[in-house]
Amino acid sequence: MSKQEVDELAKLAEKPEVFAPSGSFEAPVRDVKPGEYYAYAEERLPGITEVEGSVEADLPVSPQEKLATQGFSLDRRDVLRLFGASAVASSAGCIQRPEEHIVSYIRKPRDQVPGVATHYASTCDGCASSCGIVVKTKGGRPVKIEGHDEHPVSQGALCGVGQAGLQALYHPERLKGPRVRVGERLDETTWDDVFERIAKTLGSKAKIGILTGAPSGHALEFYKEVLSNMGQGEDQLYTWEPNGLFTSIAKAHEFAFGELDLPRVELSSAQLVVGISSDFLDVGTAPVFHGKGFSRGHAYALGKRGRFVAFESNYTLTGAKADERHVINPGAEVLVTLLLVRSLMEEPGSRGSVAQRKQIADILELQKSVLDEAYAKVGIEKTVFDELAHSLLQMPSVILAGGSSVFDHNATQLQLAAIFANILIGSYGATLMFEDGWMPCPVVPGDLKRLLSNAEDLDALIVVDTNPIFSAPPSWEVRKVLERIPFVVSIQNFPNEMDDVAEFVLPNNHYLESWGDAQPVAGFWSMRQPVVRSTTNSRQAEDILLWVLAYMEKSLPYKDYRAYLRKRWQKIYDMSGTKVSYDHFLQAVTRRGFVGRLQTRTVAELSNVRDHFRGLPEPLTELSLISPLDSRLHDGRYAHLPVLQEAGDPITTITWDTWAGFNPHTMEARGIRQGQVVKVKSSVGEIEVTAFAVPGVHKNLVVVPRGNGHQDHRSTISYKNGVNPLPLFLRAEDRYSGQPVTSNQKIEVVVTEKRYRLAALQKTSDIGERSDIIKKHSLATLKRNFNKKRDLDHVPDLFPKLEEGEYKWGMSIDLDRCTGCGACMIACSVENNVPQVGREQILLGRTMHWIRLDRYFHGDLNNPKATFQPVMCQHCNHAPCEAVCPVYATTHDEEGMNAMTYNRCVGTRYCANACPYKVRRFNWWTHKWGEMGKRQMDRNPRAVNPDVTVRTRGVMEKCSLCVGRIRDAKHVAKAEGRKVKDRDVRTACQQTCPADAIEFGNVKDPTSRISSLRTHYRAYTMLNGDPDHHHYGLKTLPSVNYLAEVTLKEAPGKKETGSGH
Amino acid sequence: MVSIWQGSYREIVWGAFMSDAVDWDKSVSDVNNGVLAATGKPHPTFYVALGLSLVCLVIGIVAWALQITYGTGMAGLNSPVYWGVYITDFVFWVGIGHAGTLISAILFLFRAKWRNSINRSAEAMTVFAVITAGLFPLIHVGRVWLAAYWMVPLPNTNNLWVNFRSPLMWDVFAISTYLTVSLTFWYMGLVPDLASMRDRTRGYKRLIYGFLSFGWTGTLRQWHHYEAGYGFLAALATPLVLSVHSIVSWDFAMSVQPGWHTTIFPPYFVAGAILSGCAMVYTLVLPFRKMFNLEGFIRHEHLEALIKLTLLTSTIVAYAYGIEFFIAWYSGNPYEWIIFQKRAYGPYAFYFWVMTFCNCVFPLAFWSKKVRNNTTACFIICVLVNVGMWFERYNIIISSLVEDFIPGSWGHYEPSLTEIAITIGSFGWFFTWLLIFCRFFPFVSMSELKLIMPKPMRPKDKSLAA
Secondary structure: OOHHHHHHHHHHHHOOOOEOOOHHHHOOOOOOOOOOOOEOHHHHOOOOOOOOOOOOOOOOOOHHHHHHHOOOOOOHHHHHHHHOHHHHHOHHHOOOOOOOOOOOOOOOOOOOOOOOOEEEEEEOOOOOOOOEEEEEEEOOEEEEEEEOOOOOOOOOOOOHHHHOHHHHHOOOOOOOOOEEEEOOEEEEOOHHHHHHHHHHHHHOOOOEEEEEOOOOOOHHHHHHHHHHHOOOOHHHEEEOOOOHHHHHHHHHHHHHHOOOEEOEEOHHHOOEEEEEOOOOOOOOOOHHHHHHHHHHHHOOEOOEOOEEEEEEOOOOHHHHOOOEEEEOOOOOHHHHHHHHHHHHHHOOOOOOOHHHHHHHHHHHHHOHHHHHHHHHHHOOOHHHHHHHHHHHHHOOEEEEEOOOOOOOOOHHHHHHHHHHHHHHHOOEOOOEEOOEOOEEOOOOOOHHHHHHHHHHHOOEEEEEOOOHHHHOOHHHOHHHHHHHOOEEEEEEOOOOHHHHHOOEEEEEOOHHHOOEEEEEEOOEEEEEOOOOOOOOOOEOHHHHHHHHHHHOOOOOOOOOHHHHHHHHHHHHHHHHOOOOOHHHHHHHHHHHOEEEOOOEOOOOOOOOOHHHHOOOOOOOOOOEEEOOOEOOOEOOOOOOOHHHHHHOOOOOOEEOOOEEEEOHHHHHHOOOOOOEEEEEEOOOOEEEEEEEEOOOOOOOEEEOOOOOOEOOOOOOOOEOOOOOOHHHOOOOEOOOOOOEOOOOEEOEEEEEEEEOOOEEOOOOOOOOOOOOOOOEEEHHHHHHOOOOOOOOOOOOOOOOOOOOOOOOEEEEEEOOOOOOOOHHHHHHHHHOOOOOOOHHHHHHOOOOOOOEEEEEEEOOOOOOEEEEEEEOOOOEOOOHHHHHOOOOOEEEOOOOOEEEOHHHOOOOOHHHHHOOOOOOEEOOOOOOEEEOOOEEEOOOHHHOOOOOOOOOOOOEEOOOOOHHHHHHHHHHHHHOOOOOOOOOOOOHHHHHOOOOOEEEEEOOOOOOHHHHHHOOOOEEOOOOOOHHHOOOOOOOOEOEEEEOEEEOOOOOOOOOOOOOO | OHHHHHHHHHHHHHHHHHOOOOOOOOOHHHHHHHHHHHHHOOOHHHHHHHHHHHHHHHHHHHHHHHHHHHOHHHOOOOOOOOOOHHHHHHHHHHHHHHHHHHHHHHHHHOOOOOHHHHHHHHHHHHHHHHHHHHHHHHHHOOOHHHHHHHOOOOOOOOOOOOOOOOHHHHHHHHHHHHHHHHHHHHHHHHHHHHHHHHHHOOHHHHHHHHHHOOOOOOOHHHHHHHHHHHHHHHHHHHHHHHHHHHHHHHHHHOOOOOOOOOOOHHHHHHHHHHHHHHHHHHHHHHHHHHHOOOOOOOOHHHHHHHHHHHHHHHHHHHHHHHHHHHHHHHOOOHHHHHHHHHHHHOOOHHHHHHHHHHHHHHHHHHHOHHHHOOHHHHHHHHHHHHHHHHHHHHHHHHHHHHOOOOHHHOOOOOOOHHHHHHHHHHHHHHHHHHHHHHHHOOOOOHHHHHHHOOOOOOHHHHHHHO
């Protein structure tokens, strides 16, 4: 691109009509932007959008010829030249280059400097929330996915699943090429063969359906268009998303306001959040967006702190963060919400129009007798609700209800009750955005049910990236129904259960190889561009459909999906009102990653929903089962990613497995010991699963998370890890949204004699009397000491001061912000090539995480408070490890960092012994990829970050504070003749943290964030005693400091800390 | 009561060092014949023992080879227990190596005559035990192919030097110094005996023994120099007895781990080392004296003196255990005190109680003279003491590492088969060398034994004596 063009684009970016930052949603959260624009795939990887021809030389009929015979006079390249945005814009300067592959260049592509990273903006496809991402590529290879700083959904952060996207890209078990069923086998075939045969078969079929996961952006419309082109009705498109939150919230809003959408939850402006069995920080509708908002609205800042009250029966990560947590019976969610609504109605000053209040009052009146008894049933006094109702009206607040597993038949009812409560506290328009930038529902409620009932008539079904055979309860008999469909085409990334019923198994492109878009918020569009050519012989699902259509001689007027998007984006272009050309617009959006002006509308007041409250659920009093989605493995679709399996569940820290979480008292009463295998039986199924005590779970509840238990041996990573709890669930659905129920299943538990060891990362959860590990301050204390500063480095010391350079790197971790989601662990593993070791090695205690997440429970076993503490190398200035290494493999550098020289290490492991934080990790083996011991594979050399050394066996390693990133920033600063500025360097964990709990920077720079955080009254260093009382503990003087957790109530009786040695 | 107790304690201390009342049934002239005859033709059990040792050695070699091939992961080590059985074995063998120098050097300087009958065996044990111990750091490290020479301060073009602040580096010097000095001391003691063997053999054997004996002829001048040199080496070796295990203890005491970071460690380790060393000498001498038919030269009075020394060190060790607990409680440091409570009552309490009973309780039986003179009972107790001393190190290392400061990092440890095999192999290695040595060299120092044995009497003297 010429200089002039760049300038034009720069100007374009400033045009408010394109990137209109109005309201909090669009305001960039991060102050430092990594760069104005990211790279543009077309520019770097010419022809990336082209569908590569088959490797076979003797094509019977080439696709071009096919297309040409249909009056399509342009060949592929012509189409591209005409339609491809930058191809046109930059064709003058373009030369025809030979086809290049992603690793070894024969000729250097333009602008590609070896060793210098190129960043692309794109959109994550990990879940339906569509976070903006920036993909760092080196030598044409994606090496890291990070949150897009300016993208309002991710706001720079990313969850673990997003971080793990690279492992999916380079996964050795990705489908490598198209396969066709020959009897019992699936044989390799060519794409042309595939297109021809599918086209032929589909041409003869009367009724064709498409089943997809939650499609993003224009994909839904695209599939509909494909269907209508095949002569099918648009209702032949089915969607399936196991996360019941989307459907239940959308359905409730449809009932209430007539729009099938979800409100956008702005937690950043909510000072009081009430969660009713809501796990919005872990598995919600948009965990990263909510995590960002929650930490801004809730965490301590400037003498203020929000309040979060949770009512739940399961112990979720979100509930662990609650300031007050009430344990309720499973199934009592609707009652609890209505009780809160009742208190709100009684509270003077509660909002809502007369009509709304009238309707709510009617419903409360209708259920008066039930609600009167409900206080006793749920075991919570009326005063609790009254106090809460009072507080809710005093400040901006919001009530979030419902989790990923649908609560019996009442998921939608619960959401309706929550809508009432939110109306009464006036959340709509303040913290819940339903008229201004709402979240479109990615799925259609009740589609799975519709598919199953329509399947009889279906002659063919094309399944795109979804796997209801595994993710819907077997009692729904999805497999049986799909088996009956004569012709199933499965387009997937990975081998899965769907292969068993499919005639054709076609590899889909990973989202980093695909074009696409997403509309996370109405009016706000996020672009997805390929950053690498397909790494296997795969094609984008949408393109596959287009090619099938072409072979069916029913072609759509699009060369490929990108051309389709180009057509669709015309509308967005028109709406933006920009004066620049469409090509420039598209190019700018692709470089920037997103564009948008929030859509606004006015919705109806509140429709009559009285009928939906005819019957209220009874809280369960018997043992029942809940199977929530796993935050990492989701419904099981990410079970094949070792980095996610190994990160472990945040509450139990169990890796690579499924457990049955019991209340410890329930276990005791039933004679179940930790690690004992129990048989969980329901009327339809039975599983054997290992019992694990999870404090805080309701006594009548057994929690068996979903995600593991795959039985497909082709996916060796997920094969037979844990068990799938879904066979226990009766076929039941939410009354209104039609979502399969995965909770409140009556079960029996039978104790067996078998024992099984669950690979938990953490073995002890009790911190005991140790007072200088986790510190807490009450809000009142902080207010009293608002102006008090600390100097963590002011410690009496006999040693001479260490030599120091220009920089002294420090890190600060805010325990009040940390939600324990564990995205940092996964980001660190991806950035630093940390190997995954597998269940057996974790059982031995050989985890390799450079940053571990310690979780401690305090208080009552029935309702404990949890504190999460990320612990990595503390980079002590009096490092116990440095003195003891006999060969100087670990040394202190002049920038305050504890450096590790892998080459020099001989592996005495003395440093690790000496380390009081136990953060050093030893390479017991040369680690391979996958689960060690039984299913390991060679590591894909492409999948390692080239900036970080890969360690071999016999070598110690540990957190380096992302020293590679520091080097990069220094090089840039040096080239620009300046010093490294604050936030020039962001470590992988800091960058990805959805709670902004981690800050990193130069302590010597008085203007840096880190130096102000280090002097904060809450700042302390671990194991360094209590400096207030002149106890300095181990006096290791770490460069990593923590900020104490904040409690709203005064902590009872503070203990003196130990004096150390 | 107290005075009686003190009195008998003094008796034990005195007896350990100074007892020289021996009921000999052999005289000086029997020494060379008796000792060397056994050397040439050992008891059949010798071959059984050698075979067993070689089998153990092969097990160990195979296990180590596997570990080098596949990685340190073959051991049961993990995070946070980065040190385990290998370091336990290392400290154990260094400890065993202590008694030799104590018996031969310190007791020599004290002129404790009873040491002359067992000093050779004790020194041989020392040398082989230290060689065995020296293997363990290499077995333990992750990259033995580099550790073998990077741990030594060799000049190199990279200008990379070793870290003299590291206690492991001190270990390298301490162990190598100790090995050098005890080897020299041991060999020097061997020279007159080698000359005797040279005089009794023919052919190539004579040549070899002749070469090894440095042309020793036993002239007065040679003896004069020899005595002076021997005394000097004894004086040189004496501080090493204290320094080596002090430095080994610093491997632990210099880190900040609770349960390791205490000033009592050096004397405590030295006492423990001597306890295990004495018990090991007893354990070895008893079967060997039978195997090589040396009962006439290693008398039960000598063995009793050894038992008294064992008892003495056992009481010191018991005191150290007590003080360690007291200081942990008295310090008021929660981390320290919790570790000690866990040692006694935690998941690894079994090892703690094995250690306490074997090292402090069972040796109490030695207060009884009857037990001291019952070789079977003594042998059993000495074996138990060795077991207890092994578990002492195991207990110190494991219990401190398993659960230290931060509960979130706690773990557990179980030795793997590889570690057990290598430990068995180390015994094989040690006994193989020791048995080979006994087969070809005098197991009792003939020249020194003659100093304490009754002089041969002419018939005239005999009649006079009668």
